[in-house]
Amino acid sequence: MSRPKGMQLLQGNxxxxxxxxxxxxxxxxxxxxxxxxxxxxxxxxxxxxxxGVYIQMExxxxxxxxxxxxxxxxxxxxxxxxxxxxxxxxxxxxxxxxQEVPCVIxxxxxxxxxxxxxxxxxxxxxMQSRWGTHGDHxxxxxxxxxxxxxxxxxxxxxxxxxxxxxxVILLSDEVIGHLRENIALPEPGTIEIxxxxxxxxxxxxxxxxxxxxxxxxxMASYGDxxxxxxxxxxxxxxxxxxxxxxxxxxxxxRLRAKIYxxxxxxxxxxxxxxxxxxxxxxAFGATSRVCKQAIVEAEKEGIKINLLRLITIWPFADxxxxxxxxxxxxxxVPEMNQGQVLGEVQRVNRTNTPVYQVSRTDGELFTxxxxxxxxxxxxx
Amino acid sequence: MKKTWxxxxxxxxxxxLIVGGRILAQAAILEGKNVLQTQSYGIAARGGYSEAQVIIxxxxxxxxxxxxxxLVLALTQTAYDRYCEQVDENCLIIYEEDAVTPRRGKNEVxxxxxxxxxxIGSLKVINSLFLGVILKNAPIVSKESMVNSIKEALPSxxxxxxxxxxxxxxxxx
Amino acid sequence: xxxxYTDYLKTEAQPYMWCPGCGDGIVVRALAEALAELQLPPxxxxxxxxxxxxxxxDDYFATHAxxxxxxxxxxxxxxxxxxxxxxxxxxxxxxGDAVTIGGNHFIHSARRNIDLTAVVVNxxxxxxxxxxxxxxxxxxxxxxxSPRGVPEPGFDVCAxxxxxxxxxxxxxxAYHVLQIKKYIMQAIQKKGFSLVEVMSPCPTHFGRRNFAGxxxxxxxxxxxxxxxxxxxxxxxxxxxxxxxxTGIFVDKExxxxxxxxxxxxxxxxxxDQGGGNK
Numbered sequence: 001m002s003r004p005k006g007m008q009l010l011q012g013n014x015x016x017x018x019x020x021x022x023x024x025x026x027x028x029x030x031x032x033x034x035x036x037x038x039x040x041x042x043x044x045x046x047x048x049x050x051x052g053v054y055i056q057m058e059x060x061x062x063x064x065x066x067x068x069x070x071x072x073x074x075x076x077x078x079x080x081x082x083x084x085x086x087x088x089x090x091x092x093x094x095x096x097x098x099q100e101v102p103c104v105i106x107x108x109x110x111x112x113x114x115x116x117x118x119x120x121x122x123x124x125x126x127m128q129s130r131w132g133t134h135g136d137h138x139x140x141x142x143x144x145x146x147x148x149x150x151x152x153x154x155x156x157x158x159x160x161x162x163x164x165x166x167x168v169i170l171l172s173d174e175v176i177g178h179l180r181e182n183i184a185l186p187e188p189g190t191i192e193i194x195x196x197x198x199x200x201x202x203x204x205x206x207x208x209x210x211x212x213x214x215x216x217x218x219m220a221s222y223g224d225x226x227x228x229x230x231x232x233x234x235x236x237x238x239x240x241x242x243x244x245x246x247x248x249x250x251x252x253x254r255l256r257a258k259i260y261x262x263x264x265x266x267x268x269x270x271x272x273x274x275x276x277x278x279x280x281x282x283a284f285g286a287t288s289r290v291c292k293q294a295i296v297e298a299e300k301e302g303i304k305i306n307l308l309r310l311i312t313i314w315p316f317a318d319x320x321x322x323x324x325x326x327x328x329x330x331x332x333v334p335e336m337n338q339g340q341v342l343g344e345v346q347r348v349n350r351t352n353t354p355v356y357q358v359s360r361t362d363g364e365l366f367t368x369x370x371x372x373x374x375x376x377x378x379x380x
Numbered sequence: 381m382k383k384t385w386x387x388x389x390x391x392x393x394x395x396x397l398i399v400g401g402r403i404l405a406q407a408a409i410l411e412g413k414n415v416l417q418t419q420s421y422g423i424a425a426r427g428g429y430s431e432a433q434v435i436i437x438x439x440x441x442x443x444x445x446x447x448x449x450x451l452v453l454a455l456t457q458t459a460y461d462r463y464c465e466q467v468d469e470n471c472l473i474i475y476e477e478d479a480v481t482p483r484r485g486k487n488e489v490x491x492x493x494x495x496x497x498x499x500i501g502s503l504k505v506i507n508s509l510f511l512g513v514i515l516k517n518a519p520i521v522s523k524e525s526m527v528n529s530i531k532e533a534l535p536s537x538x539x540x541x542x543x544x545x546x547x548x549x550x551x552x553x
Numbered sequence: 554x555x556x557x558y559t560d561y562l563k564t565e566a567q568p569y570m571w572c573p574g575c576g577d578g579i580v581v582r583a584l585a586e587a588l589a590e591l592q593l594p595p596x597x598x599x600x601x602x603x604x605x606x607x608x609x610x611d612d613y614f615a616t617h618a619x620x621x622x623x624x625x626x627x628x629x630x631x632x633x634x635x636x637x638x639x640x641x642x643x644x645x646x647x648x649g650d651a652v653t654i655g656g657n658h659f660i661h662s663a664r665r666n667i668d669l670t671a672v673v674v675n676x677x678x679x680x681x682x683x684x685x686x687x688x689x690x691x692x693x694x695x696x697x698x699s700p701r702g703v704p705e706p707g708f709d710v711c712a713x714x715x716x717x718x719x720x721x722x723x724x725x726x727a728y729h730v731l732q733i734k735k736y737i738m739q740a741i742q743k744k745g746f747s748l749v750e751v752m753s754p755c756p757t758h759f760g761r762r763n764f765a766g767x768x769x770x771x772x773x774x775x776x777x778x779x780x781x782x783x784x785x786x787x788x789x790x791x792x793x794x795x796x797x798x799t800g801i802f803v804d805k806e807x808x809x810x811x812x813x814x815x816x817x818x819x820x821x822x823x824x825d826q827g828g829g830n831k
Contacts, residue, residue: 009405009415027636048818053635053811058661062628065621069601069632072619073640077632091622179444180402180417182409222617223637225596231611231620240566240612241620286444293442368443 002046007184012150012177013080016106016170017042018185019154020078024193025104026052027077029066031059031085034118035174036108039080060085064092067103072230074221076158078104083112083125086132093167094133097255099230100209100217102161102196104154106170108177111363120363121174123285124337129169130314136252138259140266141169141314143284147181153311159194160266164258165216171313173336175286175365199226209251210237215258259315266312269320273306274299279378280328282321282345284310287334287366294371303379316344325353330378334358334366354378383438385520386446388463389510390431391455391476393421396507399533401432404511407521407529408436416441429458436520451518453510454480455493472517474510489517496548505545512549523550556592558585563615570609574760574768576727576753577607580674581614583733584643588616591738599642601630603650606681607674610645624654627662630669638811641670641741648675652708653688663717666745668809672737673710673748674727676755677763684758691794695762710750715803720745722803726775727753729799736801745809752779752797 003018004010010018017039020028028043044054052075057063060081067077081089086107096103109125111117125132129141140160144153150172157168199206199218203225211217217237220226229239234251236242259266273295283291288309295305308324310317325331325345331353333342339357346355358374360366387404389397398419405417416435422428433446449467454460455476464473464484473488478495482488491513497503508530515526530542547553562585571577588598598616602608604623611618617640621629626644634642651673652659662669678696679685686696686703689710693702714722721743723736733751740747754760754771764771778796780788785798808816 007409007412009402009409009417027632029632048814048820051820053814055631055635055810055814057628057631058657061625062631062658062661065625065628066632066635068621069619069629069634070636071632073633073636075636077636092625095622175418175444178418180405180415181441182405182413182415221637222599222619222633223597223640227596227615227617229611229618229620231618232622233620239618241609289442289444296442365445367445368447 004185007182009180010147010183011038011180012144012147012172013038013108014042015147015151015183016080016154016172016177017046019151020104020158021046021050022185022188022191023155023158024076024195025078025158026050027067027070027075028052028079029055029057029063029070029077030079030081031057031063033082033085035110035177036080036082036106038177039106060088061092064089064096064105068092068096068099068101071101071103072099072222072228074223076102076162078106078158080106080108082108082110082118083116084114086125086128090132094135094137095232096167097133097137097139098232100165100219100255101167101230102158102165102219103167104157104161104170105167106154106172109171109173111361117363119174121286121365122336122361122363123173123287124340124361125171126313126335126337126340129171136256138256139169139314140164140166140259141171141312143171143310143313144176145285145288145309146176147179147183149311150176151183151185155191155193159192162194162196164262165196165219166258171285173285203227207237208239209235211254215254215261263315263319267315267317267320268311269317270309270311271306272309274304275306277304277306278329279305279332279375280324281305281307281332281334281371282310282324282341283307283334284313284341287336290366290368291334291371293368294375297368297372298375303375305375310341313341318348321345322348322350325349326351328353330354330356332356332358332374332378334360334371334374336360336366384441385434385436385451385518386449387434387436387451387453387514387520388431388446388449389434389453390429390459390462391453393424393427393430395430395455396504397430397432397455400507400511401434403507403526403529403533404514404520405434405436406532407525408434410525410528411521413438414441416444418444431459451514453514455510457481474513474517497545500541500545500548502541505542508542508545509549512546516550556589556595558582558589561585561588561595561598561614561616563613566613569613571606572757574754574756574771575606576676576751577610577674579727579730580607580672580733580751580753581610583730584672584737587734587737587741590734591741593641593741597639597641599630599633599640600645601626601633601642602645603647603655604681605647605650605679607645607647608650624650625658626650627655627658627669627671631662631667634667634669635811638668643670643672643741646671646673647680648673648677648689648710649679649687652710652713656688660713660717663714663719663746663748665810666718666720666807668744668811669746670737670740671746671748672740673750674753675710675750676753676759677707678755678759680755680758684755684762690759694759696759711748711802714746714748718746718807719748719803720805720807720809721747721801723748723801724750724752724797724799726779726797726799727751728772728775729779732799739801739804743804744812745807
């Protein structure tokens with residue numbers, strides 16, 4: 001058995017795979033794509049040791065389909081990809097959302113669009129992770145910024161998926177996926193694991209999409225005596241097609257409420273730096289690390305800056321970002337894209353606080369000097 | 381003891397730089413330090429440019445890149461050229477005598493890595509050799525930690541020759 | 554408990570939405586009869602469908618059911634089966650779903666020999682969306698997107714499955730009701746990838762545009778033009794165009810995907826470590 005013992009140097013992608021296995025994932029279906037393939041390789045090697053199955057499907061469309069199917073049969077499932085594969089997965093991701101199927105999709109972002117630069121990082125799939133699949137829908141997207149978070153946020157992704165009966169996206173990037181840091185994996189049994197609610201009572205009375213009070217239907221599996229009908233068409237509480245007026249309204253509203261009524265549970269942020277700073281950086285993923293470095297160095301120059309790091313990208317941290325905008329004299333939003341989180345920050349900017357964009361789209365991480373330069377420019 | 385070390389090891393693919401970076405990183409982990417290691421390649425599947433970066437710190441490591449390296453190991457002219465003007469004068473450059481024509485004039489040390497490996501009997505021990513040379517010039521970790529890390533990384537039948545190479549690099553053999 | 558064919562059907566959902574003269578309803582009944590004859594508990598059966606007229610069959614079954622996106626039924630079904638290998642997973646696809654948009658998943662499922670039963674009802678066009686041509690429409694046929702004739706020949710669905718490595722491949726027609734049931738039974742019992750192709754009339758679209766006479770004439774055509782493969786193989790090229798080869802084309806025992814996977818990857822007794830749902 002090769003589960004890393006003690007303090008070890010683990011690659012971000014490796015830590016993600018171990019997080020999934022520790023969270024109970026026993027089925028991975030995927031297609032190799034740089035810079036995510038290491039996740040598949042760890043799963044191919046390790047999943048059978050735990051009674052699980054690794055299958056390499058013919059494409060990402062099939063991979064997304066297979067993880068939905070296996071989840072409906074009761075397994076915890078996931079896949080891993082990057083931009084081009086993520087694009088292929090969109091249609092079936094919508095199936096997962098509409099059918100309320102717990103599963104995790106890891107997107108290790110690389111430069112796009114199209115083939116882009118396979119081995120270089122970007123953060124440009126933020127909006128796609130929110131709206132890539134057609135139609136009204138909600139989604140949970142988490143953003144790791146370290147090897148530790150590649151482990152712990154993967155566990156969290158599975159827990160949120162099970163709790164809210166939804167696909168969850170782990171939106172990483174090539175830097176975090178490929179760097180190695182020291183991490184001691186927790187002892188088995190010491191982390192919180194959440195499993196989907198199961199139905200109780202008379203199987204004959206079971207309606208697969210009838211919600212409990214919390215808006216989430218208990219989930220039976222194929223093979224149970226509780227009969228499951230999962231449909232990609234508009235469906236009612238029986239799971240069967242229903243095109244009567246108001247069916248879709250009710251369904252969409254309930255799906256949205258599942259996420260947006262639970263913002264406090266789902267949204268996580270990190271605050272870094274002096275609380276009384278005038279200028280705040282809002283950043284996520286690999287970029288946030290460079291920002292922390294810049295904040296530490298700015299302090300040496302006597303400039304006080306702090307950082308709001310988005311750990312959950314979607315649903316967006318409206319409340320926390322709004323508070324930052326109210327308090328700060330200026331906000332800086334550096335991203336390895338042409339401005340995607342930027343738009344969301346502006347959306348909640350009720351105080352007309354100046355918001356400064358910093359973009360980098362050349363497949364290179366920001367340098368500390370670049371961030372510092374912007375800080376100095378804004379601080380004047 | 382320095383709080384943070386930024387080490388860059390660069391050269392060609394096949395020169396053991398990535399494994400060398402991992403061994404150094406693991407040695408620091410044995411001492412309870414925080415470590416961050418990255419690697420990059422050129423586009424060629426074999427040979428071509430190869431680089432490992434290791435950051436070792438008592439505290440949290442923020443930026444994952446070595447922006448102000450304390451030490452650069454350059455085994456090829458390409459590697460040397462990439463870093464020579466970029467680093468400040470406090471950064472020590474250790475270069476392969478056989479392949480590099482240096483130009484900085486200060487705080488750089490040449491070493492005959494390839495020839496020394498041939499003397500020892502195998503080109504494959506070059507990373508243990510350069511780890512010894514690095515450690516001799518910069519007290520990043522203890523000798524014991526490095527030795528333990530080399531042993532952990534390699535199968536036992538390779539320990540003897542690699543530890544010999546390490547000691548040669550340290551100047552103790 | 555003895556299961557009757559009605560135990561597998563949601564009789565309250567009938568009458569079917571399909572057109573009079575369509576073969577889909579016949580295949581539903583044949584499938585339900587097959588399940589009853591095999592005495593499979595309904596909760597161990599999953600009907601997985603795609604998009605199209607035949608894809609709407611999921612609403613009529615009282616077993617577990619899945620309705621997915623166009624062309625991807627086999628991929629969903631692969632996950633369903635591996636997730637719980639005790640299940641009998643039967644995948645219902647039209648010709649568009651199975652071998653046009655679904656072509657890639659079709660050949661890979663057969664190659665991989667995943668233990669699924671595919672029942673493909675082939676009516677030579679995309680019926681639900683108004684009768685456009687599909688990858689099985691014959692060359693020069695008239696459809697709504699080929700007013701002057703389809704410029705491409707159609708696939709031989711059974712040949713595709715055979716070449717890709719399926720363990721069981723059979724073809725019949727909507728006329729040959731008992732044969733449909735018999736082949737489906739054999740297909741379900743066969744481990745590995747099994748295909749039953751049922752040629753069917755589409756009286757509203759393809760049939761109307763390419764055949765003289767109504768649904769009865771189309772059914773008669775199927776009856777008269779279906780010949781055993783041995784006879785078909787001896788025909789001239791021109792005769793072949795006007796006939797349909799039927800019968801069991803492949804019946805072999807190549808090990809299925811999960812069997813091979815477990816042989817190569819034996820499970821260590823760590824299956825209970827970490828979290829997990831079961």
